[in-house]
Amino acid sequence: MAAIELRDVRKSFQALEVIHGIDLVIPDGSFTVLVGPSGCGKSTLLRMMAGLEEVTSGEIRIDGSRCDHLVPSARGMAMVFQSYALYPHMSVEENLRFGLENQKMAKAEIVARVAKAADILQIGHLLARRPNQLSGGQSQRVAIGRAIVKEPKAFLFDEPLSNLDAELRVKMRGELIALHRRLKSTMVYVTHDQVEAMTMADQIVVLNEGRIEQVGSPVELYARPRNLFVARFLGAPPMNLLKGRLRAGETPAVILANGTTVPLPGREIALADGSEVSLGIRPEHAEPKADGLAVRVHTTEVLGAGTIVHATTTGGEEFTLSLRGISRVTAGETMSVAVDPRFAHVFDADGHTVGATDDWRADYLN
Numbered sequence: 001m002a003a004i005e006l007r008d009v010r011k012s013f014q015a016l017e018v019i020h021g022i023d024l025v026i027p028d029g030s031f032t033v034l035v036g037p038s039g040c041g042k043s044t045l046l047r048m049m050a051g052l053e054e055v056t057s058g059e060i061r062i063d064g065s066r067c068d069h070l071v072p073s074a075r076g077m078a079m080v081f082q083s084y085a086l087y088p089h090m091s092v093e094e095n096l097r098f099g100l101e102n103q104k105m106a107k108a109e110i111v112a113r114v115a116k117a118a119d120i121l122q123i124g125h126l127l128a129r130r131p132n133q134l135s136g137g138q139s140q141r142v143a144i145g146r147a148i149v150k151e152p153k154a155f156l157f158d159e160p161l162s163n164l165d166a167e168l169r170v171k172m173r174g175e176l177i178a179l180h181r182r183l184k185s186t187m188v189y190v191t192h193d194q195v196e197a198m199t200m201a202d203q204i205v206v207l208n209e210g211r212i213e214q215v216g217s218p219v220e221l222y223a224r225p226r227n228l229f230v231a232r233f234l235g236a237p238p239m240n241l242l243k244g245r246l247r248a249g250e251t252p253a254v255i256l257a258n259g260t261t262v263p264l265p266g267r268e269i270a271l272a273d274g275s276e277v278s279l280g281i282r283p284e285h286a287e288p289k290a291d292g293l294a295v296r297v298h299t300t301e302v303l304g305a306g307t308i309v310h311a312t313t314t315g316g317e318e319f320t321l322s323l324r325g326i327s328r329v330t331a332g333e334t335m336s337v338a339v340d341p342r343f344a345h346v347f348d349a350d351g352h353t354v355g356a357t358d359d360w361r362a363d364y365l366n
């Protein structure tokens with residue numbers, strides 16, 4: 001087990017810098033998820049930790065020791081790829097043994113490690129098969145097994161579940177969480193799927209264009225996004241945004257474009273009266289109620305346990321509600337919506353969160 005530390009890590013491909021100075025601590029034993037849109041640099045960052053990509057500048061440490069100059073095999077990290085990367089001409093057992101035999105490990109130790117990994121992943125009955133005789137989920141288990149047998153200081157996962165169908169992905173998500181609980185190893189996991197990030201991580205790192213937007217636990221990032229990017233990236237359907245102006249005062253308020261006033265009792269917002277702001281409301285924090293914000297429904301999605309209502313404000317802004325159960329609301333209808341001010345997010349003109357207290361627990365935990 002080991003902590004991984006990155007200090008001012010940069011990466012350029014030819015003249016183009018794609019990672020712009022990352023400082024990050026991945027705590028020992030944590031399940032840290034690197035998440036962000038396509039091309040933000042998640043894989044490059046992970047590959048630099050693994051040693052598959054050189055750092056252009058900066059330091060990477062594992063267990064306190066510099067490792068950025070070491071070859072991958074000397075770093076004690078094991079990587080699991082989206083493509084599984086199994087050797088097609090070898091049996092599952094040979095795939096599991098291969099890396100260990102290369103290290104000239106004693107035969108008895110190899111046998112013991114392979115047996116243990118096969119037991120953890122429940123792939124004992126597949127050991128004689130070739131990769132082309134495995135399902136996607138089985139292949140991914142073997143790929144994870146190949147990492148487990150190395151008994152690495154840290155596991156690095158690069159979108160390991162994205163080739164699996166939706167149902168299997170959910171199942172494997174649970175298995176990986178259980179594996180982490182069992183092994184207590186440091187795990188770094190790259191995904192562009194915010195649901196995987198929310199459900200698997202103890203620590204989420206949100207990346208955007210080669211920079212860190214925010215680091216924190218899933219609920220911290222959900223309840224207290226530092227900026228618009230994080231606010232919109234986590235949560236599905238995404239947070240609604242309504243443009244308005246701040247009315248400063250003891251009880252500040254946002255005056256929306258259509259004149260609706262949303263008071264924000266208990267907030268201290270250090271912006272001048274009349275400043276341009278955006279009000280962020282998650283779809284689950286709005287409900288039908290008289291004398292609220294008028295919206296016109298254009299689509300409803302009845303999911304059974306809930307109904308997603310897609311609507312437009314009189315100012316022409318999109319507004320989505322997530323209602324419990326099966327809603328009577330139908331397309332074409334106009335409804336009045338109340339927003340719960342405790343869960344309102346306010347962003348300044350640059351997209352930075354303003355007026356949020358540190359204590360989100362009081363409002364969010366039930």
Ligand SMILES: Nc1ncnc2c1ncn2[C@@H]1O[C@H](COP(=O)(O)OP(=O)(O)OP(=O)(O)O)[C@@H](O)[C@H]1O
Pocket residue numbers: 013018036037038039040041042043044045192
């Ligand atoms: N070998 C390379 N040569 C040149 N540019 C590269 C190379 N590898 C990655 N890049 C660029 O670096 C940036 C980050 O790529 P990276 O693959 O790390 O992103 P990502 O967040 O993992 O994306 P995805 O989710 O699509 O895999 C992108 O702009 C990409 O085009």
